Each structure stands twice: as structure tokens, then as C-alpha cells.
Amino acid sequence: MSPRNLTTVAPRQAALLRLTTGIAAARDEAELYQSVVTGLHDEGLGYSVVAILLVDEASGDRVLQASFGWPDVPDGFRLPPGQGLSERALADGRTHYTPDVHREGSYRPTRVTGSELDVPLRVDDRTIGVLVVESADTDAFTDEDMEILEAAAQQASIAIGRARLLEAERRRADERKALLDTVAQLSSDLELPRVLESVLERAVTLLRVTGGEVAIYEEETREMLVVASKSIGKESTGTRLKVGEGAMGTVARTLEPLIIPSYHEWLGQSGQYSDTMVHSVMAAPLLIGRRLVGALALLHSDPARVFDEEDLRRLNMFAPPAAIAIENARLYTAARRERQYLETLVFNIPVAIVTLDRDDNVASCNPRFEELFGYTRAEALGRNLDDLVTDETTRAEALAYTQQANTKRQSVHGMGRRRRKDGAPVDVEILAVPILMDEEQVGLVALYHDVTELLHARRDAEAANAAKSQFLASMSHELRTPLNAIIGYSEMLQEELEEQGNSAHGSDLQKVQTAGRHLLALINDILDLSKIEAGKMQLHLEDFELRPMVEDVLSTVAPLAKRNGNAVTLTCPPDPGSMHADLTKVRQMLLNLLSNATKFTKGGSITLTIDRENDSGSGEEMVVFTVADNGIGMTPEQMDRLFEAFAQAEASTTSKYGGTGLGLAITRRFSTMMGGDVQVQSEPGRGSAFTIRLPAAVRTPQKG
Amino acid sequence: MPRILLVEDNEMNRDMLSRRLIRKGYEIVVAVDGKQGVDMAVEGGYDLILMDMSLPEIDGWEATRQVRAHPNGKSVPIVALTAHAMAGDREKALAAGCNDYDTKPIELSRLLEKIEALLKGSPA
Secondary structure, eight states: OOOOOGGGHHHHHHHHHHHHHHHHHOSSHHHHHHHHHHHHHSTTTOOSEEEEEEEOTTTOOEEEEEEESOTTOOTTOEEOTTOSTHHHHHHHSSOEEESOGGGOTTOOOSSOOSEEEEEEEEETTEEEEEEEEEESSTTOOOHHHHHHHHHHHHHHHHHHHHHHHHHHHHHHHHHHHHHHHHHHHOOSTTTHHHHHHHHHHHHHHHHTOSEEEEEEEETTTTEEEEEEEESSSSOOTTOEEETTSHHHHHHHHHOSOEEESOGGGOTTOOGGGTTSOOOEEEEEEEEETTEEEEEEEEEEOOTTOOOOHHHHHHHHHHHHHHHHHHHHHHHHHHHHHHHHHHHHHHHHOSSEEEEEOTTSBEEEEOHHHHHHHOOOHHHHTTSBHHHHHOOHHHHHHHHHHHHHHHHHOSOEEEEEEEEOTTSOEEEEEEEEEEEEETTEEEEEEEEEEEOHHHHHHHHHHHHHHHHHHHHHHHHHHHHHHHHHHHHHHHHHHHHHHHHTTOOTTHHHHHHHHHHHHHHHHHHHHHHHHHHHHTTOOOOOEEEEEHHHHHHHHHHHHHHHHHHTTOEEEEEOOSOOOEEEEEHHHHHHHHHHHHHHHHHTOSSOEEEEEEEEEEOTTTOOEEEEEEEEEOSSOOOHHHHHTTTSTTOOSSTTHHHHHOSOSOHHHHHHHHHHHTTOEEEEEEETTTEEEEEEEEESBOOSOOOO | OOEEEEEOOOHHHHHHHHHHHHHTTOEEEEESSHHHHHHHHHHOOOSEEEEESSOSSSOHHHHHHHHHHSGGGSSSOEEEEESSOOTTHHHHHHHHTOSEEEESSOOHHHHHHHHHHHHTTSOO
16 A cells, blocks of 8 residues: 555644654553554554564564564564664664665565665664564655654654663662662661661762761660761761761751751861861761651762752662661660560569460470479470360360460460379469460460469468367357356356345455456457458448437446446437448447446546548548547557557556457457548547547448 | 246256246246257247257257247247357347347346347337
């Protein structure tokens, strides 16, 4: 098919536009070649046979990139050097027109029967390939065809050049990324100085400067430490700069790069560099995000050279690898320290630790594990844990722990008995913790704490305590039974004697009774105190009215008061209301205080006051009982030991005033159990006032 | 003359308390353990029962429950006697079915008041 004549200008222009657009739109070289041949084959241009061949630099072969009208020749087809008509265009870089192929000496018979036009493709003054256009007719191409095809070849060449540039750029970017990746892997702190030296070395070479330095920012000291130094006129490694000191100290503060045209005239200069040959300096901070990890500085000692923005841009290229290397070294050191810490912990902890893989086989264990269960590490590794440390009796329980931790992915805590390699049992506290990584369970860690000794000690203590309680209970029973008889018979005898009008032995019998009752009170108090101390005293909470309770107490204490000539007064509202507490204990406490008051007061007055108030701290409503007397009172020293058991103010007091000396100790413990307290105010010779404060509604019993 | 069943295992206590009550004008019948106490109580014919709580065979609380479970023992007043005023003993005794409660050693005048009140048909 012949090229169209000039009457088809408009469609031809449209076809050329499509060709240009196609070339511009190509995303890579292959698409580009395809769009050139397709565009030229466009019916607006009508070239029936079009091909692009590129020279393979290694072999010199021309390799077919894209074609139209050569149905039998595949892309990638190679034409050796020196063959074919297109060779001429490659050789001299010019367009060659062959009006009749048969007349050419270099022609080898192919399907081309008419004319051929060979247009070189040139990039950067080099011929890289050839655009071949053929026609079945001889002398088919006009000057205009030549213009069109040369223009197309030129456009294609430009596009090829651009594509190659892009490709090269992409490759460089890939290389840079590879460099960064490599640097990122150089993560040990031993390698850090080497990495930074190499970064500095390359920066110095590339920017053609005299020398430079790299410093690391130390967070602990808030100082810049120079770790790499090259050709600055002295060995500066180890130099420390405060933030704000010198060029690197300044960028550490501002986090912005800096150019100093004349260092020794610069106000921010550091005295540590006064002996160097520094003329101008350029520095950049090394950042991870916005966090400072170090600084990089380059310098000229040649006064003729000054840094510019372009230098700064290039300096910034070296900052990321250096920053990453520093950060990685820091992370590596931190991770190694963490690991050492954990290893030391696991190695020395007196708890057996074993880790299991997904199949519950032992992956690692610590020395305490070897010691506790009698297996060496080598024996334990790879074995199923439950096979190692359980027997038939505990197997199911152990499996349940493992499965619970595995299925629920939660820590399981418990006590159990396990078996050593030698068959001896060990009582252990067990903690099984699933090891999760990114939501996936990768194993289990089991901790065993040997509690054999602890359990024995506890069992012994419990047994001893039970024995003590039992002893006290039976003692008090055994003591009370004969005592009851003594008290009862002496009372009975007295009654009988009185009925018979015989009073000769009356006072003796009274003494037997009094001594007996005192002994009984003592036994009861000791029993109470032991129960409190053993934590066995319980509260029996109930609602009760205050007035009947205090009237009952007052009537009980009345004979005692009368004996010492004391007047007892009750001060309280007509209806003091009710409270929720242990009635028996409240009564016992008030009896203790009142009987003490009657004992230590002669011919005086004793007042029992009932009040209600809100606790200043909790706001809880409190019932306040105060027992005040104007008796002998106490010194501060006496008050100090007042609430301790067997601590009446003077040892002689008991014999003189009677009482067990345990009443106040019991009273205080009872009030603590009920969430209240007892306080005392006293002055020798003036009297004492004891105050019991109890919650109006006592809650859950607290151990006394 | 009011008839009182005294259930008490300790011989001296039994002797002492029965003699003192007899002097005050009561007729006293004794049982020496919980089982005998229940057997006698359910035969009936007593105006009041004094029941020790720590008894051999069956203890006083259980004996009281058994008496109360019997048709003849539903209404007879029972006074529990315990060795020590332990917190909770009173509640325990009342819960078992006792009408009142007193502690040993017996203070005769106090016990008499309780007995009189119960015999009159009103609580102490």
C-alpha cells in the first residue's frame, strides 16, 4: 500500500497527534515501542510494515522490540551485526532511504520486495536502535514520509531517553532502599561506630569536603557524644557537646540543619574546636520522626569554599541511614539488656520455670526446674511436661491446667502435688501462662513454686492452733465444773446457815464465793482473749434498743457501786434509739468499763453517757458510750499500757482492787471487731473517762 | 407444787441445784443425760424443764428439738443452762426451742425469777 498523497492532510494530522499522545502515554519502554508501531500503522498514516530494532550492547545484535506487518517474526528476534539494510542507519546515525531494495548490495532476499526507510533512534548522541519502515512498492516514500518518520523517531527517542532515565532513577531508588535495609540490619552497637564512619566517609567524599563528624545524642546526660570523626584537624572522637554548644549542639536544640559560613567568627562556636582548621561548617540533626538521636556535621578548611543549599540537600541524604543505625543500635542494646536482665532473673529465681511449645513439650527450663524435679535440662527438653512431672493420680489435674491455659488463653493458678524424677512428691503452687504473640498462641510458660515446706509448716501451725483451742476449751470446761460446785455449794451452805440463824461461818463462806467468782471471771476472760487472738471470736449481730440494754447493765453494776458508795448516773436522751451490733459484747464492754469505774472510785460519781454522732472521716453514724468517774485516775505512763492484756496500771492493783486485768484488752478488741474504738482521758486524782465509739450499724464482722 | 424436770449430767450440779430448788418449794425429777431427758419429757407431767446444754448421748440443743417435735413436748417451758455466756449460745438455745436461757454458775435468785415468770405463763 502506498502512502497517501497530500489531499489527506487532515486525517494525517489527526493520526500524528494520536501517535504523539500514544508515545507520551507509554508507561515503560515496551509500551512505548508498541505505541510507535501501532501509531505509524494507523490508517491516517498507513505504513503497512513498521518495526523497531534496538542494539543489544553486549552482543551488538539488533533485537526486535515491536513490529507490524512481519507476521512470522516474533518480538525478541535477533539480527546479528552487519546484516540487513538497517545496519547503515546504525553505523552512521543517519536516515537511509532505499527506493528499490533489489539494487542494494547488502540486500538479502526477505519478504521486502519494494522500498525501505531506516531511521536511527538516538539517545544522548548515541544510536541505540533503528525504526524500519518498508513498502511492497519501489520508491514508495516521499520527502514528507521521511519528515514524518524522522519526527516520529525523534519523539520515540526522547521518550526512550526519558523512560531510561526514569528506570535508572528507579533502580537508584531501589539501591538506596537496599542500602538502608543493609544499614538497618547492622544493628549491634559494636558495629555502630563502623557504620557511622562509613556514612561519614561517603558523605565527605560525595560532597568533596575536608572532613566531618557524627555525634550521638545521649538521653541520660543530654549531651552530644562524637563517635566518628574524619579529617577535622584533630581526633575529636569522644568529645562531648552540650545541647546548644557548637554546630552539632545547635542543631540538636533547633532540630533544623544549619550552615555556618565562617566558624571562628560564629558566636555559637564551641571552645573545643578552637584548635581545628575549621572554616565553614554545615550540620544536620539526625532524627527518628521528631526525636533527636544525633547530628552529622561536615566542614571545609579551605576559606574559598562555602556551603550552599545544594550541599545541605545532599547532606540530608546521609542523615536517615545514620539516624537509623543509631536508633537500631540503641534498640539492640536495650533489647540485649532486657534479655540479660530476664535471663539473670530466670536463672536465679527460686521458682521453677519451664516453657512449652505448641505441643506442650518442654522448650526450655531454668536451673530451679532441674533442681525441683530432678531432671537435667537435656533430659527435659522435647519431653511432654505432664509426662515428666505427674503420675496417674495427678495426671488429670495437671492436664486440666494445661488445657485451661491453652483453650482459655488465660493464666491458670492453683496448688497441686507433682512427682520428681525419683518418684518423691513435691507440693507446688502452679502458674500456667499462655505465651501469645500477635494474638497467636505459640506456647505456654509454667511456674512451679515449691510449697512443701510451707504446707508442712502450715499444717503444723494449724494442728498446734487446733490443739491450743481444744486445750483451752476443755480446760475452761474442766476448771469451771469444779468451780461451779465450789461456788454453788458455798452459796447453798450460806443460805442454809442463814435459814438456821447461824451466822458464825457466813463471812468465811462469802470469801470462798468471792474468790471462786473471781477465778471464774478470770477463766472466762482468758478464754475470750484466746478466742479473739485465734480469730475464732465471732460477732452475732442483731438489732436492739439501747435503753433496756444500758438499764440492764446499770442494774448489774449497782451492787458494786453501792459497795464503794458511788452514785451512778445515766445521761442520755429519753429515747436513745437502737443499734445493730453484738448485744452480748456491747453489754460486756460496758460492764467492764463500769465495774472498773466502781472499783477505782470511792464515794464518788460515775456517769454513763450515750450520744450519737457522725464519724468525721467516713460520715458513718456512730453510737458513743462514755463512762466517766472522779476516782483515782491515771498518769500518762499508766495509760500507755492500759489496753494490753494483764497490764493493770500497777502490778499491785489487781490484789488491791480486784479484777482480772483483761477487761480493757477485751473491750478494745471487741470494739475493733465491730469497727469502732475505745479511748481514754485521765488525770491522776481527778478521774478517768473511757469512750467507746461503735458504728450504729455494725457491718461484716472484722477479725479482732 | 410445780414439777420440774432437771436434765443435768454433772452429779454435783444436779445435787446442788435440785436441793436448792426443793428448798424453794419445787418438786424436782432428774434425768442424767440427753436421751433420758427426752424420754422422760415426752411422757409429760412437768410444769417446766431445766436443760443443761452440754450433755452426753445427745446434747441439750438436740434434746430440746426432740422434745419440741413430740406432741407432748410442744408447750412445756424449757430453760437452757450453759456453762459460759458464749455469744451465740443464747440464740442457739432459743432457736432449738428453749423459752429462756441462763448461765452457770447458777445465781439462784436470777434463775428463780425466770422460772417464776415462765410458770406464770409470761416471758421473763
